[in-house]
Amino acid sequence: MCHSNCDHKWSAGCVTSMIGKILLVVGGLNWGLVGIGMLMNSDWNVVYMLLGKLPTLEAVVYILVGVAAIAGIFGCKCTKCMDPCGACDHDKAGESM
Numbered sequence: 001m002c003h004s005n006c007d008h009k010w011s012a013g014c015v016t017s018m019i020g021k022i023l024l025v026v027g028g029l030n031w032g033l034v035g036i037g038m039l040m041n042s043d044w045n046v047v048y049m050l051l052g053k054l055p056t057l058e059a060v061v062y063i064l065v066g067v068a069a070i071a072g073i074f075g076c077k078c079t080k081c082m083d084p085c086g087a088c089d090h091d092k093a094g095e096s097m
Contacts, residue, residue, distance in 0.1 A: 013080060017076040017081050020068040023064055023065050024068050027065035027068070030047050030065075033045070047061050
């Protein structure tokens with residue numbers, strides 16, 4: 001995400017930030033499917049379906065999703081993520097004219 005003063009939520013940012021966003025989407029979709037599966041009396045845990053035979057790797061995925069959630073709360077503070085995105089620079093240039 002762009003810095004806090006920016007309305008453009010999905011700028012490129014750093015690689016770590018993008019991986020975190022992907023992990024949050026994967027985790028959110030998986031939890032949504034788990035909930036739907038529970039209502040339908042079945043198991044739709046996709047992470048378990050894919051990695052159930054490798055419980056250590058499955059646990060690592062869950063831990064990474066949790067770390068991505070914590071990082072998402074605080075946001076990335078690197079210079080690439082904190083710099084205004086190109087669209088913001090463009091908007092500011094248009095405002096000054």
